[in-house]
Amino acid sequence: MGILDKCRNYDDAEEVRQLGLYPYFREIDSEQDTWVTLHGGKRVLMLGSNSYMGLTNHPRVIKAAIKATEELGTGCAGSRFLNGTLKIHRELEEELAEFMGTEACLVYSTGFQTNLGTISALVGRREYVVTDKFDHASIYDGARLAFGEYIRYEHNDMADLERKLQNISPEANKFIVVDGVFSMEGDIAKLPEICDLAEKYGAEVMVDDAHAIGVLGPNGNGTAAHFSLQSKVAMTMGTFSKSLASLGGFLASEASVIEFLKHNSRALIFSASPSPANVAAAREALHIIEEEPERREKLWENTRYMLDSFKEMGYNTGVAETPIVPLHVGDMMTAFTMCHRLEEEGIFINPVVPPATPPGDCLIRVSFTATHTRDDLDFALDVFRKVGIEMGVIDS
Template sequence: MTVSGGWTRLQPKLEATRRRVRSLESEPDRRNSFMPYTPERDSAYVDLDGQRLLMMSGYSYLGLSGDERVVAAAKAAMDVYGTGAHGVRALAGSLPLHEELEAEVARVAEREAALVFSSGYAANVGTVGALCGPGDTVFIDKYDHASIVDGCQLSGATVTRFRHNDPDHLDRRLRASDPSGVRLVIVDSVYSMDGDIAPLPELREVCDAHDALLMVDEAHALGVIGATGKGIEEHFGGSVRVDVKLGTLSKAIPATGGWVAGSAELIEHLRYQARPFLFSAALAPAQAGAALEALRILQREPERVAHVQRESARLRTILTEAGMRTGQSETAVIPLIAGSDERAYDYATACRKAGVIGLPVVSPAVPNTLARLRIAVTARHSTADIDVAAEAFLTAARQCRLIEA
């Protein structure tokens, strides 16, 4: 086979990826990425090659993935609408179910209206691009999710970063910026790598002082923070509101898709100007049906949220008091910081041998000196599960010399 010049020039990139993967997953038992886990419907355990393991890195925060009511809702939606929509929402793809789901999202988000995208990534990229462009400025937290970063870069707007959770630095950035055009500040409510919460009241004050809009991504906040799991505004007592609120339907809500909620005027604009919404197929009926039922369960069963908050705090306390580094976590997301990428893989491998799955997050997602296992506590984790996980994490940490034996 003759290799063209184009492939020859591409080869160094392909080889770099292969070397990178092999350096971390040099042996079969060190493999941690793209593993085919089979989840149990009624527990937090999964099967991997015939071995029953406790999953501690999944994002079904409310424990509703596999819930009989959610599964039944997905099946009922397929019975009525089939397996897929008939195109994009602007043409033949809109279903009554989509409008019902959007109304429910707006109700939970406490906004006039909402719009559902095919993914949370698409929601971020589409919203930023519809609100900002050349001549505008977007201010993003250093730790904002990749979808926010990509959306800003694709928008053509000027992108300015500020230090993580630092309103004073944001204030200085805004003072130094061009006051003309739209100025949009974007933060995550809960940061997916560290589990800490954005200082919303202070950010709102800074934005108001500079006539800037404030947008928050609730991907890891919905179902996790706030007295009933409604996110960052509820977490801060409802005294502070944001201008644009968005999130995902693939974490606490066990489906796929993303959402944006705001004023009716904003949502009408996004419906016609957000390109990932306009040019992507409509959300499949089964996913819309599952998401709708899960949102209703969230509102009916706030005890799920209370369980997540209680057990994540307990696990974090056990691990921190034993000497583990958990960063600034204050939510269900708990980083177990190992150090280098290789040490994180060593630690993940030791945890799996101890019967628990804690998956590694390495550079460039985090600095190479702060590679970690990213742990997530869900409503499916019983008190006994948390005890098992804590013991396994600490046993493996001693073996890997992350804490004293």
């Protein structure tokens, strides 16, 4: 067997393509908006986007990106560490630190790299990183890359977290890393209990707020602020690829942590910095989030309406409590077929299947934005009722 034989023999995706149900890499010909145009011309309601504030095509955000490109070019041609730090990187870091209520902040090229570069740099030999089993893949990969020991606890199970912490030597340094909002289940981390356990067992806490920035907290400033726990959370990461309508990531923390990461985080030092357009777009999106709290209110109004309506219809929404709502629909073929039928009826959603879920518990992951209108949502509910009954996922 050669190393590439696994590729040459790989036909999982092709089997689904042959059935006409392949749901990935679908091409979109329009901007990311509440309605998008699929390649071929079909208009569909977007219920699979993470643009919670609906800012990816906001005129101010687009204008800021164009202006930055015209003034500063298309790329930085180097890493933050060397020739790739511009004044706008530093200015955005200062504004994000203020927004998050931390001493300092560090901008990375993606959220994935933020987690990878932070966790792997911080957890050294004989130190422990402890994560929730449903944390994002970038946390998992960052923990695997670190030289320290890696332990996972059952999803949001505080008794299991305590058991895991008890089994670690009291003298060892411990780092708990947890998603603020879980990206598939749509539930919120039990941060008050996590912080209490961290205090009891001498651990530091890092929160991944990829899905919480803009969404949770009095100003959209994340999960720690939502629980008034900023003083107990050592570090928060965020991404620009969701509410901030761009591409990039950041870590907000005390100045000494940022200083250490600037000189030890390989994903930062050995990768090019985010382009002027990305930085300027994220910055303008941040300003709009701060200026227009009504966006967050609308997002939550939409979320409550849809969660209640799905439950009334008989859908199993699991533990969802945020704008991410997973519908538990059964096996993989049901999820793929449902995704296909929903698209035929004018709705774009993302199916979530093994290994991201157990085999018989696949999800239709639906997410909402501040820019969905009540008409959009009522249209969606009609389609979900029709397709759910047709597929036998809900009763008529």
